[in-house]
Amino acid sequence: MRINTVLCDLLGIQYPIIQGGMAWVATAELAAAVSEAGALGVIGAGNLPPEAVQREIQRVRSLTSKPFGVNVFLLSPFSAGVMEVIVDERVPVVTTGAGNPGKYMALLKAAGVKVLSVVSTVNMAKRLERAGVDAVIAEGMECGGHIGQIASMPLVPQIVDAVEIPVVAAGGIYDGRGLVAALALGASGVQMGTRFVCATECTVHRDYKKAIIVARDRSTVVIGRTTGHPVRVLDNKLARQVLQAETQRGSGAEIEGFAEGALKCAVVDGDTEYGCLMAGQVAAMVTREESCQQIIDHVMATAYEALERLGGVTAG
Numbered sequence: 001m002r003i004n005t006v007l008c009d010l011l012g013i014q015y016p017i018i019q020g021g022m023a024w025v026a027t028a029e030l031a032a033a034v035s036e037a038g039a040l041g042v043i044g045a046g047n048l049p050p051e052a053v054q055r056e057i058q059r060v061r062s063l064t065s066k067p068f069g070v071n072v073f074l075l076s077p078f079s080a081g082v083m084e085v086i087v088d089e090r091v092p093v094v095t096t097g098a099g100n101p102g103k104y105m106a107l108l109k110a111a112g113v114k115v116l117s118v119v120s121t122v123n124m125a126k127r128l129e130r131a132g133v134d135a136v137i138a139e140g141m142e143c144g145g146h147i148g149q150i151a152s153m154p155l156v157p158q159i160v161d162a163v164e165i166p167v168v169a170a171g172g173i174y175d176g177r178g179l180v181a182a183l184a185l186g187a188s189g190v191q192m193g194t195r196f197v198c199a200t201e202c203t204v205h206r207d208y209k210k211a212i213i214v215a216r217d218r219s220t221v222v223i224g225r226t227t228g229h230p231v232r233v234l235d236n237k238l239a240r241q242v243l244q245a246e247t248q249r250g251s252g253a254e255i256e257g258f259a260e261g262a263l264k265c266a267v268v269d270g271d272t273e274y275g276c277l278m279a280g281q282v283a284a285m286v287t288r289e290e291s292c293q294q295i296i297d298h299v300m301a302t303a304y305e306a307l308e309r310l311g312g313v314t315a316g
Contacts, residue, residue, distance in 0.1 A: 006166050007189035011093055012067045014038035016189030019196050021071020021095050024267040025204055028056045032063035033201035033292035042069040042095055050081035057089045069093030087111040102131040120148025125159045137191050140171030144194050144280035147232050160186030174282040176303025194280040200291045205270030215283035234277035238262055
């Protein structure tokens, strides 16, 4: 049995799985390991300057010959320069977040780059389809980091019904049961982030990984709702400070000031109290550190098990 979808054909990958392009987390080492395991590894450009992204791209190529991608944060002041580097380096796939990549589409298409954009609403999915993206990533509010307002279960089928291009489900995906559920909703594959934070090849601080591994079902909270940029994180002193400021109707600048540089503090310094520990609701399911190959193998094995169980279901 093999699960092959249009996403596999579009991206040239073995399994319909994309690794989330998490800023500070998705380095060349992680992206290369995911790609080597048969999925699509993605470098998280975040707010990195173009020359730093170029080094990461070249590092990936020294570690794997398989397809990979770069996630571009469109609100970054360096996004235009990063797009130029992507074209110059002939990166096969780009994923985008926090906006519309429309102004870059001609450049990317001319270079043969496949473009997948993260969306959290039906209207945005339609808009980006008109802009010419190759697929959309329907991201539910269960995911870690920046979130929308709709959960994956209702969001994915609505977007599938609204567009003709492939849809990738993101948010709340841990193993093959999530993959099969996404396929049942009409998606062509899934994007996973939180589980890969605890991959052996992920270079984040060990204390960040430990915080995810010990997380429980209600360990995540959403901060920043009053700023218009809500973020799902693990509950800690930073999160509680932000939530208190929001309750007291602090200014957007004051609230965002709490988190300034906090993601780097978590990823690089391992500050689990005042670092921004971005993680999705599936953090409670992550119980150990594993290699990317083990993660992908487990996702696919549990997907086949789920399909076999469903094969025994009869109508009546």
